[in-house]
Amino acid sequence: MARAVDHAERREIFAAAALRVIMREGVAGLTVRAVAAEAGFTTGALTHYFNSKDQLLIEASELSARLVRERMERAERVRPALEAVRRVVALALPLTAETRGYWRIWLAYWERSSYDDEVARVMRLRYDEWRGRLERVLRRAQSEAAVAPEVDAREAAEALIALVDGIGVQVVLGVSRISAARQRAMFDAWLDKVRSGRAPTHGLRRSA
Amino acid sequence: MARAVDHAERREIFAAAALRVIMREGVAGLTVRAVAAEAGFTTGALTHYFNSKDQLLIEASELSARLVRERMERAERVRPALEAVRRVVALALPLTAETRGYWRIWLAYWERSSYDDEVARVMRLRYDEWRGRLERVLRRAQSEAAVAPEVDAREAAEALIALVDGIGVQVVLGVSRISAARQRAMFDAWLDKVRSGRAPTHGLRRSA
């Protein structure tokens, strides 16, 4: 036997390269040759770790999820809960260049999932996780009386996802330069609808 | 000379076929052979009317816009203006199977526009038209005192577009079965924020 390299690590290198290719040229530009070159290898190396392009596509998607998950979980634990809602959503909004890159990737996966069942299945898992996270933190905010008790947490989470997705799309398309401030304002307007009067979270402003 | 067929009509036949192919298999499945077969012709016929695939892609996009524009313009003229807002948005929401088909097409064009400059240019025009329409009808509603005067029509239009896009994405992905009723409820909740108190449009409920 002979093994000097970490198998999982190499796979992640290729997955990360795939994400960069998608950011630059879309899923249509995602070829095994392009990914291999981006990673600094040849197709022979890539096929040694992935025996199909579909596997690579899925693994890249899972990498992108893993990259944000840790930060999301940290933001979710913040107290008070209403501030956690703010931080979690702030991580999802395309406020930074990095997040805008992720939005381009997600848009690509959305398109593909509309006719690729395997990708659709993975996307569904991602959304369940995302909705669950929002639902959880909204419920916590309710228990702290920061969100009105008559609000249905599940429906609120779905509405919030729709808002965030809508903002993400417009920013990626560049159809209207929605500034970071405007993104926050749109989110705050939504949050105001949902909040109960006696929330003690006033004056808490986050950085960019 | 010899011409028995309407040139523009034939082009539209191919453009419509392209839309159907995109609906069924995404932009990745949009091949000149597939479109020609879908239209009941061969590639020779297609190239007689379009000398590049990109031209076909753009023309198909313009067809999809034209198909909804007429209905949009009709809905926009409805009075009172607040009801026009409702109808225009209802046309955009993925309430029917037909509209859901269009959403799949638009999603495909979004993805492509993130790395194809020509498609991005066309998409930008579409969005300007769409935002302009919403802005116009919202302003009219303001002049009828159905929307609060302090609302910025442009910003409100952008927020509304984000909401509609977000709903559209979730429905196309099928990540959460947002019913037609829920879609309307989400829109109504948004509209309530924007309305002034003395709007005379209560009790007016549209059909599905």
Place this chain on the structure above:
DNA sequence: CGCAAAACATAACACACGTTCTGTACATTC
């Protein structure tokens, strides 16, 4: 009619793609 141009069909072309196959350097185990 005759003929020229339009409206197609069909085939060929060059290329890029995912996949597979073959070859080779190298680290590890005996």
Place this chain on the structure above:
DNA sequence: GAATGTACAGAACGTGTGTTATGTTTTGCG
């Protein structure tokens, strides 16, 4: 230090692609 399987490189293969080139039918006009 040979043996052996890993980690790659690089080329080849078959297929599907957009485009182009070459036919064949159809249609209007003098």
